[in-house]
Structure formats: C-alpha cells, structure tokens
Amino acid sequence: xxxxxxxxxxxxxxxxxxxxxxxxxxxxxxxxxxxxxxxxxxxxxxxxxxxxxxxxxxxxxxxxxxxxxxxxxxxxxxxxxxxxxxxxxxxxxxxxxxxxxxxxxxxxxxxxxxxxxxxxxxxxxxxxxxxxxxxxxxxxxxxxxxxxxxxxxxxxxxxxxxxxxxxxxxxxxxxxxxxxxxxxxxxxxxxxxxxxxxxxxxxxxxxxxxxxxxxxxxxxxxxxxxxxxxxxxxx
Numbered sequence: 001x002x003x004x005x006x007x008x009x010x011x012x013x014x015x016x017x018x019x020x021x022x023x024x025x026x027x028x029x030x031x032x033x034x035x036x037x038x039x040x041x042x043x044x045x046x047x048x049x050x051x052x053x054x055x056x057x058x059x060x061x062x063x064x065x066x067x068x069x070x071x072x073x074x075x076x077x078x079x080x081x082x083x084x085x086x087x088x089x090x091x092x093x094x095x096x097x098x099x100x101x102x103x104x105x106x107x108x109x110x111x112x113x114x115x116x117x118x119x120x121x122x123x124x125x126x127x128x129x130x131x132x133x134x135x136x137x138x139x140x141x142x143x144x145x146x147x148x149x150x151x152x153x154x155x156x157x158x159x160x161x162x163x164x165x166x167x168x169x170x171x172x173x174x175x176x177x178x179x180x181x182x183x184x185x186x187x188x189x190x191x192x193x194x195x196x197x198x199x200x201x202x203x204x205x206x207x208x209x210x211x212x213x214x215x216x217x218x219x220x221x222x223x224x225x226x227x228x229x230x231x232x233x234x235x
Contacts, residue, residue: 033094034047034087036226036227038222039222040152040155040219040221041100042101044100045156046111046227048096051110051111053076056115056118057074059140060074061073090123092121096118097116097136098114099116116140117136117140119134119135119137120135121133121159121160130165130168132160132166134156134157134170136183145179154187154218158216158219161207161215166207170202170205171184171202173200174199185203188214189205190203
C-alpha cells in the first residue's frame, strides 16, 4: 500500500492525499481486521501482510498503475516498510483481494498467486467518525470486468457499517474513469462534487435504513472466518 493510498474500481485506481492518524481517534481499523478473512462468491478479503508485498511491489512497477495512482516506484525494502506502517495506522482499513475461485481450488496455495487487488477504507474526518472513503483496485488486467471489484466494494461497505459503525461513504474517482464511476453508481453512490483542478468526481452514499437493508442483503452470503486458522490449515 502506498502512504498516499490506492484506489479506483473495476478498471483502475487513483491517488488520495496521505492522512496522518489523529491521537485518540478511532484507534481500531487496521488492527481490527488483522485476524479477519471474508469469503465471498468471487473474492476473498484478507489482511495485508508481508507475504503480499512482493506481488504488490510487482504491480506498482507498472507504468499504467503509477500513472493512475500518481505514484513513484518504491524499492522492495520501502514497500515492506510501507506495509508495516499501514498495519499500525489508526485511520485506514485495508484488505488484499484474492480470486476466490483460485483460492478455493488450491487450499494450500500461497495467497500471492491468488492476489488480484486491494480494497481500502480511509477514516478521513476526525470530526465525523461515521464517514469513510472507500477505494478499490483490481490490479490484475485479466481479473477486470468480472465483478470482482463490485463484490469487494460491497463487502468492504458492509464491513464498514457492521464493524466500524460507518453510516456515510465517499469515493473519489478520476473524471475519465467511466468503469469506476459506473460501478459506484450501481452501488447507489450519487455525485456530490466535481473538481476541475484534480479532475475527479466525488460520489457519496448515505446509509439510510433501506440502503443498509439492501447492502446487508447483497452481502448476506459473505462468511467471516479466522485468518490465523486459515494459515494454520495451509501449513
């Protein structure tokens, strides 16, 4: 993960400004999900660990992803340091996205071989702990356009509601990123702002009771498991 954050949706990703943790404010997200595995139909969400860094580092050597994230390439050592810092961040919640079909077909396979992207929640406003910014990246080109990003986003939204107490979500998408814009609109996000300076669109979703019921229905199939138990089974 980049300190600036990585996002996007089915087709790409984007950059947001880095956010420092605020002392005493919501000191839970990355620590809360350290032993959480979420199993969906198309994707599996797992905590971001050192095992995932080499593959993530390979992704970020791509000029396309560097352009879309406005990122400079890091060394592998810097990437490991970044992963360690994300584990301790109080205002970020990150899962690595695995291809569920590959993951289930080879139970003992290294997760690195099943990785397709990541999904993030940023707690962006110390004055409003119910607001989170959501980002999804499907980095593997062969995995795009198959609904993996949509399910990963739904699962993360549900996690934010049920585990983090979030009731409002924002997504900031590049103006030219039509696949991402379509995906978030499909998830009931509505456009609230356009920045000509940053050339991005801000979309927002407020979790009314009907919206929350819809979200929980969409993710009712998701199973939550112990990540450590999974690692033990794989040994």
